[in-house]
Amino acid sequence: MNTAVSAMYNDLHGLGVDIADLKLKANTAIAFMDNFLVIDRSRCRTAAKERTVLAHEAGHYLSGAFYLAYSPYEIKEQAENKAFAASVEKYVPVEELRRAMANGFTEPWQLADYFNLEEDYIKEALHYWTECRGVDFNQ
Template sequence: MQLCEVYDDARRAGARIYAYDIGFADAVTVEVNGAYGIFVDFSRGKDWRRLSWQLAHEIGHCATGCTHKVSSRHDLIARHEYKADRWAITRYLSVEALRRAMAAGYTEPWQLAEYFDLPQKAVEQALYYWTQCRGVDFNTGRSRDL
């Protein structure tokens, strides 16, 4: 995943990215009258892989329209976070992209993380989503409900 691709997706989603010392989070998305701002706290010592995935998640909030008030109920926040994660996974770690990487010999989560230039945790999250939530079998090439 290229960082320039993430920035292009932010532009398409109508989001602007700002550097801001948030203090309580790595990044947050704010929506005001249909316009989105993604605020990233660069002082929190992120590497480029983590930053790319964090931005992908935040763009997921913009692309799905899933933003909420800080005082929202926990179940609403959890649903919005899930939808943002799901958007990032389907956009950057699709079944097809994962299968291409696996066919090229990248089969372990750490290898896939290096291949996609993303954190291993993001790859593990995507593999869980595709196999456990969507029924994809990467060993046989079959899918339960895609």
Template structure:
């Protein structure tokens, strides 16, 4: 199990619990490329939920994908996609997912529990690997 919070700490990326008005979590860049993450503790449903949200924000921090409300929608969608891809590759690496499935862990709920992510996130990972990347489970 990979911990996004631990990864953030090891890479000097502060994660603060702060009530947010309309978001579950956000990341900001400051001082020469440093990054910080805020996550609303009232919107965390489980460890898997927190792990998934922090990993997504780490994706923004580590590839530099920040935008503002004034950024065109197409550009924002590209940044969100890249953050999701980073989070998928970090939390659910293809080789580990492939091995888990071949070891009989096949239901999305079971896979999500195995990787400590949400079921929606495991579905995103499966879509990314099987449909976008065209990887095979054979």
């Protein structure tokens, strides 16, 4: 698995997404449904942060889950959950997670280093695989 930040940009370009690095007031990144992504790289202090932001935004393109700024909360939450699931399946796939765990990467911080993603994202990914998808990593 390629954990370089450049791999994330390549994935997005492969999905036909144009990317602009611009200063944003409130967000780190915004994915637009017309295949345009804006990221404020100055808010990404680490490669793991940038990869995590890009993984999440890629999830929107992978799943087609978008919403308008004035959409009701339920619509936003549904789209965010769908995008998160798609990003986890792409960037923290269950077989790669099993392989990492078999090689001794068992703590969330270790898995975060392994995947070069933020620890909170890894914790949510573990929750997704175990609680939402019923994966048992103890087998």
